[in-house]
Amino acid sequence: xxxxxxxxxxxxxxxxxxxxxxxxxxxxxxxxxxxxxxxxxxxxxxxxxxxxxxxxxxxxxxxxxxxxxxxxxxxxxxxxxxxxxxxxxxxxxxxxxxxxxxxxxxxxxxxxxxxxxxxxxxxxxxxxxxxxxxxxxxxxxxxxxxxxxxxxxxxxxxxxxxxxxxxxxxxxxxxxxxxxxxxxxxxxxxxxxxxxxxxxxxxxxxxxxxxxxxxxxxxxxxxxxxxxxxxxxxxxxxxxxxxxxxxxxxxxxxxxxxxxxxxxxxxxxxxx
Numbered sequence: 001x002x003x004x005x006x007x008x009x010x011x012x013x014x015x016x017x018x019x020x021x022x023x024x025x026x027x028x029x030x031x032x033x034x035x036x037x038x039x040x041x042x043x044x045x046x047x048x049x050x051x052x053x054x055x056x057x058x059x060x061x062x063x064x065x066x067x068x069x070x071x072x073x074x075x076x077x078x079x080x081x082x083x084x085x086x087x088x089x090x091x092x093x094x095x096x097x098x099x100x101x102x103x104x105x106x107x108x109x110x111x112x113x114x115x116x117x118x119x120x121x122x123x124x125x126x127x128x129x130x131x132x133x134x135x136x137x138x139x140x141x142x143x144x145x146x147x148x149x150x151x152x153x154x155x156x157x158x159x160x161x162x163x164x165x166x167x168x169x170x171x172x173x174x175x176x177x178x179x180x181x182x183x184x185x186x187x188x189x190x191x192x193x194x195x196x197x198x199x200x201x202x203x204x205x206x207x208x209x210x211x212x213x214x215x216x217x218x219x220x221x222x223x224x225x226x227x228x229x230x231x232x233x234x235x236x237x238x239x240x241x242x243x244x245x246x247x248x249x250x251x252x253x254x255x256x257x258x259x260x261x262x263x264x265x266x267x268x269x270x271x272x
Contacts, residue, residue, distance in 0.1 A: 008052065008073035013041040015059045015069075018178060030058050049075045062113075062177055063240045081240035084118060092234075092242050093119075099232070103249050105265035106258075107227070113173075113244035114181050115143045126264050127218065127225075130155070142248075143170070143185065146216075147192050157217040157224060159198040163189070165214040215253050222260035226253040 016026050023041070027034040032051070039045035040055075047055070052073050056066040067077035082088055100108045100121040107127055109120040117140040128136065132150035145151040147163055156162050167190065174182045218225045227250035237243035252258035 006072060007043055008047055008069050009041045009043045011065075011069045011072055012047070012052075012055055012059075014178070015056070015061050015065070016041075018175070019059050021059075026055070026058065030054050047073050049073070053078075060176075063238070063243045065178070067240065079238060079240050079243075084112075084241050084245070089239070089242065092239075092245075096245065096247065099247055099249075105261045106250055106252060108247065108249040109142060110245055110247050111142055112241075113177065113179065113246075114185065115141050117142050118245065122268065123261060123265065126261075126268060127220075128152075129220075141185070143189060147189050149193060149195065152218065153192065154195045155219045156195075157219060158215070159195055160200060161214055162216055163192075163194075216250065220260065222263065223256060225257045225260055227251060227257065228253045 016023070021029075023037050024034050027037045030037075032054075036045065037055075040047045040051065049070065052070055052075065053066075056069055061069065063079040064081065067079050067081070070077050084093060096110050097119055100110060100119060103123075104121050105123050107121065107123040109124050110118040112118055128145070131145060131152065132148075135145050135148055135151050143166060146156070147153055147166065153159060167186065170182060170186045170189070173179070174186060213228050216227045216229065218227075229248055229250050232247040232249065234242050234245060237245075252261060
């Protein structure tokens with residue numbers, strides 16, 4: 001039996017290798033024989049729909065790619081893929097916006113799997129002063145905005161440290177998802193120059209949080225603003241689009257930042 005290019009067996013083998021699992025380990029985890037798994041990967045045996053679902057779940061394959069493997073095996077996709085703006089996802093959009101607005105006066109935003117901005121609260125806009133128009137016109141990529149010379153780069157006090165954090169996180173996402181668009185974005189971010197005068201990482205930058213997380217420290221008219229970020233995803237999503245939404249919420253890392261954000265929000269509200 002000749003295998004088709006990008007057959008279900010090829011795709012399953014690629015994901016197994018990406019997860020750094022042997023055939024034996026995956027076979028044991030999914031309660032099938034190693035011989036059967038070998039036949040599936042080599043194309044000597046066609047996997048059943050149930051087998052595809054069992055293997056892709058064990059391999060933690062993203063829902064979009066699970067659909068692709070199902071179709072390669074000759075089955076219809078089972079995970080719906082609707083635009084976030086569709087009427088069916090109105091409830092999810094409402095939940096996302098409530099989470100973002102509830103985080104005010106501190107920044108919070110929602111992005112898709114390529115870090116394209118989907119929604120944000122008011123505080124995010126307050127921090128984008130000075131960002132070039134071409135970075136916020138049309139689809140906005142938040143990683144591009146944060147590291148681009150015409151974006152926030154010159155305002156990031158701990159730029160080298162923050163860029164290293166972004167590069168490591170994006171590299172991990174590429175390893176997990178095998179997404180070529182993320183790989184292209186990573187290459188782009190790595191090509192950006194370091195702002196003139198950017199200092200080397202120092203203990204002073206995040207001494208209070210060194211054992212917790214890398215902070216984002218921005219200059220502002222209110223003084224340095226220091227944030228720690230948290231990530232929220234829809235862990236039980238069965239819709240492809242919703243499974244790819246990530247909410248990034250930034251919390252003030254010190255009392256000065258907390259007061260500054262409250263003052264900014266108060267001024268914004270009081271201005272006509």
